[in-house]
Amino acid sequence: MMAAVFDSAFKIVGRCRKKTQTEAGATEQRLYTVISEAIADAKVDKVLGIGLGSPGPLDPNTGVIIDTPNLKWKNFPLAATLQKKFKVPVVVDNDVNVGTYGEWRFGAIKNCQNVIGFFPGTGIGGGLIINGKLLHGFSGAAGEFGHMTVQLDGPFCGCGKRGCLEAVASRIAIAEQVIALAARGDAPNILRDCGTDLAKVRSGALAKAIRAGDTMVEDVVRKAAYYMGVAVANMINAVSPEAVVLGGGWVEAMPELYLEEGQRAVKYHAMPFLRKGVKIVPAKLGDNAVAMGAAHLIAERLAEGLI
Amino acid sequence: MMAAVFDSAFKIVGRCRKKTQTEAGATEQRLYTVISEAIADAKVDKVLGIGLGSPGPLDPNTGVIIDTPNLKWKNFPLAATLQKKFKVPVVVDNDVNVGTYGEWRFGAIKNCQNVIGFFPGTGIGGGLIINGKLLHGFSGAAGEFGHMTVQLDGPFCGCGKRGCLEAVASRIAIAEQVIALAARGDAPNILRDCGTDLAKVRSGALAKAIRAGDTMVEDVVRKAAYYMGVAVANMINAVSPEAVVLGGGWVEAMPELYLEEGQRAVKYHAMPFLRKGVKIVPAKLGDNAVAMGAAHLIAERLAEGLI
Numbered sequence: 001m002m003a004a005v006f007d008s009a010f011k012i013v014g015r016c017r018k019k020t021q022t023e024a025g026a027t028e029q030r031l032y033t034v035i036s037e038a039i040a041d042a043k044v045d046k047v048l049g050i051g052l053g054s055p056g057p058l059d060p061n062t063g064v065i066i067d068t069p070n071l072k073w074k075n076f077p078l079a080a081t082l083q084k085k086f087k088v089p090v091v092v093d094n095d096v097n098v099g100t101y102g103e104w105r106f107g108a109i110k111n112c113q114n115v116i117g118f119f120p121g122t123g124i125g126g127g128l129i130i131n132g133k134l135l136h137g138f139s140g141a142a143g144e145f146g147h148m149t150v151q152l153d154g155p156f157c158g159c160g161k162r163g164c165l166e167a168v169a170s171r172i173a174i175a176e177q178v179i180a181l182a183a184r185g186d187a188p189n190i191l192r193d194c195g196t197d198l199a200k201v202r203s204g205a206l207a208k209a210i211r212a213g214d215t216m217v218e219d220v221v222r223k224a225a226y227y228m229g230v231a232v233a234n235m236i237n238a239v240s241p242e243a244v245v246l247g248g249g250w251v252e253a254m255p256e257l258y259l260e261e262g263q264r265a266v267k268y269h270a271m272p273f274l275r276k277g278v279k280i281v282p283a284k285l286g287d288n289a290v291a292m293g294a295a296h297l298i299a300e301r302l303a304e305g306l307i
Numbered sequence: 308m309m310a311a312v313f314d315s316a317f318k319i320v321g322r323c324r325k326k327t328q329t330e331a332g333a334t335e336q337r338l339y340t341v342i343s344e345a346i347a348d349a350k351v352d353k354v355l356g357i358g359l360g361s362p363g364p365l366d367p368n369t370g371v372i373i374d375t376p377n378l379k380w381k382n383f384p385l386a387a388t389l390q391k392k393f394k395v396p397v398v399v400d401n402d403v404n405v406g407t408y409g410e411w412r413f414g415a416i417k418n419c420q421n422v423i424g425f426f427p428g429t430g431i432g433g434g435l436i437i438n439g440k441l442l443h444g445f446s447g448a449a450g451e452f453g454h455m456t457v458q459l460d461g462p463f464c465g466c467g468k469r470g471c472l473e474a475v476a477s478r479i480a481i482a483e484q485v486i487a488l489a490a491r492g493d494a495p496n497i498l499r500d501c502g503t504d505l506a507k508v509r510s511g512a513l514a515k516a517i518r519a520g521d522t523m524v525e526d527v528v529r530k531a532a533y534y535m536g537v538a539v540a541n542m543i544n545a546v547s548p549e550a551v552v553l554g555g556g557w558v559e560a561m562p563e564l565y566l567e568e569g570q571r572a573v574k575y576h577a578m579p580f581l582r583k584g585v586k587i588v589p590a591k592l593g594d595n596a597v598a599m600g601a602a603h604l605i606a607e608r609l610a611e612g613l614i
Contacts, residue, residue, distance in 0.1 A: 057580050066580065114444050128546065130437050137421050137547025139581045148541040149576045151459065152534075161575060227459075234455040235545060239435065240444025268468060269456045273364050273373065274446045 003034045004291040005042035010106070010299075012288070014042025024072045032085060049089040049302050050082055051294030053098030057141040060134075063092035089307040091298045095290055097134050097143060099247060099283070100127030102293025108281040109243040116241045117283075118145060119248035120228050120258070121203070122171045123158075130239065134297075146170065148231055165231045169224040171250075175201035177220045178209075187214045203253035210254070218257070225258045229265025236270040236278060247283025255282045310341045311598040312349035317413070317606075319595070321349025331379045339392060356396040356609050357389055358601030360405030364448040367441075370399035396614040398605045402597055404441050404450060406554060406590070407434030409600025415588040416550040423548045424590075425452060426555035427535050427565070428510070429478045430465075437546065441604075453477065455538055472538045476531040478557075482508035484527045485516075494521045510560035517561070525564070532565045536572025543577040543585060554590025562589045 005014035016037035021030040039047055057066040063079020065071075079090040093101075100117030109115050117127040126145030128135040135142045146166040147159055154163030155173070167173060175198045181187035183196045189209035194200035210218045232244055244262070251258045259282060266275055283289055301307045312321035323344035328337040346354055364373040370386020372378075386397040400408075407424030416422050424434040433452030435442040442449045453473040454466055461470030462480070474480055482505045488494035490503045496516035501507035517525045539551055551569070558565045566589060573582055590596060608614045 112445075126545070130442065131440070133438070135437065135546060137581075138419075138549035138585065139547045139583065141578075141581055142545065142547035144544040144547075144578055144581060147544050147578050149537050150456075152457065152537060159578065230456050230459065234541065237451040237454050238433070238449065238542060238545065239442060240446045240449035240451075242445035271448075271451050271454050271466065273448055274444075274451060276446065278445065 001030060001034045002287060002291060003038035004288070004295070005038050005044060005047070006292075006295040006299075010292065010295060012291075013044065014038050014040070015291075016041055020071070022071060027071045027073065028081065031082075035082075035086065047086065047088055049091070049298040049307075050086060051098070051296070051298030052078070052082070052090065052092045053095035053290040053294050054078060054092055056094040057139070058092060058094060059140045060091075060093045060097075060136050061140065063090060065092075089298065089302065091294070091301050091307065093134065093294070093297060094125075094127070094141070094143070096125030097127040097136075098293040098297065099125075099289040100129065100143075100245060100293070101134055101297060102285055102289035102291070103245045103247060103283050104129050104293075105296045106292050107245065107284045107289065109245055109279065112242040112279075114239065114241040115243045115245065116145075116232070116235050116239065117245045117247060118228060118232055118262075119283075120169060120225075120246075120250050121248045124166050124170050124228065124231075125248070128239065128241075145231055145235065148234065150227055150230055165227060169227040169231075171202070172198070174206070174220055174224050175199075178206065178217050181214075181216050181220070186216045189214045190217055203250045207253040210257070221254065222257060222261050225254075225261035226265050228258070229262040230269050232262055232280070233266045233269030233275070236266060236274050240274050241278065243279040243281065245281055245283050247289065251282055252286060258282070308337060308341045309594060309598060310345035311595070311602070312345050312351060312354070313599075313602040313606075317599065317602060319598075320351065321345050321347070322598075323348055327378070329378060334378045334380065335388065338389075342389075342393065354393065354395055356398070356605040356614075357393060358405070358603070358605030359385070359389070359397065359399045360402035360597040360601050361385060361399055363401040364446070365399060365401060366447045367398075367400045367404075367443050368447065370397060372399075396605065396609065398601075398608050398614065400441065400601070400604060401432075401434070401448070401450070403432030404434040404443075405600040405604065406432075406596040407436065407450075407552060407600070408441055408604060409592055409596035409598070410552045410554060410590050411436050411600075412603045413599050414552070414591045414596065416552055416586065419549040419586075421546065421548040422550045422552065423452075423539070423542050423546065424552045424554060425535060425539055425569075426590075427477060427532075427553075427557050428555045431473050431477050431535065431538075432555070435546065435548075452538055452542065455541065457534055457537055457541075472534060476534040476538075478509070479505070481513070481527055481531050482506075485513065485524050488521075488523050488527070493523045496521045497524055510557045514560040517564070528561065529564060529568050532561075532568035533572050535565070536569040537576050539569055539587070540573045540576030540582070543573060543581050547581050548585065550586040550588065552588055552590050554596065558589055559593060565589070 124146030431453030464474035
């Protein structure tokens with residue numbers, strides 16, 4: 001959990017970061033603490049509003065979290081709760097949306113009207129900016145790129161259906177293959193660092209093993225990144241963005257690999273007329289993307305007098 | 308080629324329809340004739356503007372057709388040419404976009420802010436309405452749903468790549484399987500009506516064979532319709548529309564089959580939270596959808612004073 005305080009030029013003037021607590025009720029308390037300490041750190045007299053990126057699904061209009069099993073929130077009125085606590089307007093949006101928004105407002109894809117963001121990791125989050133606005137769609141939860149089907153009758157996904165992008169390209173899909181390689185003696189660096197424990201295979205260990213020469217590990221990750229690229233290509237064909245931003249911890253750990261495979265897949269699977277001139281770029285704000293995007297969102301709402 | 312003249316209440320007061328001519332230069336002449344005869348048919352004194360749906364890719368901002376091999380148009384300034392000829396403002400957009408727009412403005416999906424249209428046939432066209440506006444995207448050609456990859460390393464598509472939706476779900480993909488069934492004696496009604504000639508297998512012959520009891524033909528078409536449904540589900544996950552309209556000659560010939568398979572695929576492949584409450588409906592304007600959509604587009608532009 002991270003909170004940052006921004007001045008009117010969007011410069012960070014205070015921050016706080018703490019491990020998320022997930023016992024029922026503890027999440028909110030921890031959230032209050034992190035926000036309060038960031039404000040204290042900034043030594044400001046007045047906070048004008050709070051913007052927040054949260055796991056979803058959630059309703060961005062009301063700021064109600066529909067269901068986040070990891071945080072034990074179900075129909076939880078997050079925006080209203082924070083508004084009551086801190087006595088300022090609050091806007092809540094999906095964390096990946098907000099991250100895409102931050103990269104768009106402050107990162108490598110400024111001034112593009114149509115942008116999509118892919119954030120592969122434990123899941124594969126997505127965000128869309130269409131005609132200069134975050135797209136929420138009818139449900140409020142547009143951007144579930146991780147659950148687009150890329151392999152009909154493919155392996156099971158955590159969502160219960162088969163063949164989702166996440167089922168072939170997210171952390172567990174990669175880790176299960178890499179662990180099998182380690183068990184067979186084909187991934188010596190993974191075996192040394194993670195044993196054969198799927199839970200220990202994370203982006204850092206993979207990047208290290210690839211640098212150290214585990215070529216079959218590299219092949220597994222490249223294939224997953226290529227699958228992600230197929231989904232990127234499908235979205236280019238469907239909505240014709242001007243830029244695609246690839247972000248999150250996995251892309252940060254292996255930016256060249258993800259960019260190369262993403263570009264390779266787009267070159268094959270996107271129509272020439274639609275992929276022409278499309279920028280595919282790595283995110284550049286890292287952990288700050290969500291905070292910066294959320295700060296800009298609340299600033300915009302305040303400026304428009306919407307809340 | 309069809310032209311219709313609308314009064315200010317969008318009632319059709321005149322029309323003309325002729326077979327498209329495809330020799331170089333003849334297309335334009337035929338277009339002038341069809342428009343002129345529709346105006347004569349309407350007996351109106353004054354035409355305020357012309358809206359037009361054309362095969363693409365095209366640039367909807369300039370009205371230039373980039374490349375339509377069937378009509379022998381390459382970088383052809385269609386809007387400017389018609390404007391000069393008829394001395395009124397002209398707006399040109401992709402035919403499937405305009406058809407989706409017509410169904411949205413006048414058909415079964417009025418008042419929805421986010422809509423996608425799928426029009427399977429010889430190709431599989433698509434259109435998106437996002438936040439109440441047709442989406443063109445960066446290239447101007449958003450909505451190429453037919454070239455989204457649904458089967459990695461699948462059969463070849465007319466576009467030259469493998470595994471596109473069109474490669475498994477459009478007319479030729481269906482016809483090649485049905486002809487093989489006919490040759491083996493497994494599709495007696497197709498054999499009687501089409502022989503084993505792929506070019507003769509069209510939606511009408513398929514619908515008739517299915518009604519007459521060619522069960523393996525039905526299975527082939529259902530599988531193609533299901534593939535289309537997977538792409539619909541992917542778009543629901545990605546952009547979260549409120550409604551999906553299925554149209555074109557194939558859906559008109561077999562509406563129940565396409566709706567059933569579309570809904571079945573969406574139920575499995577779209578996330579419950581995103582598919583909840585989404586209307587999946589057949590187009591209801593038939594051939595008039597493009598004309599009505601185009602008429603509304605030019606009326607809007609005139610009202611906004613944009614041209």
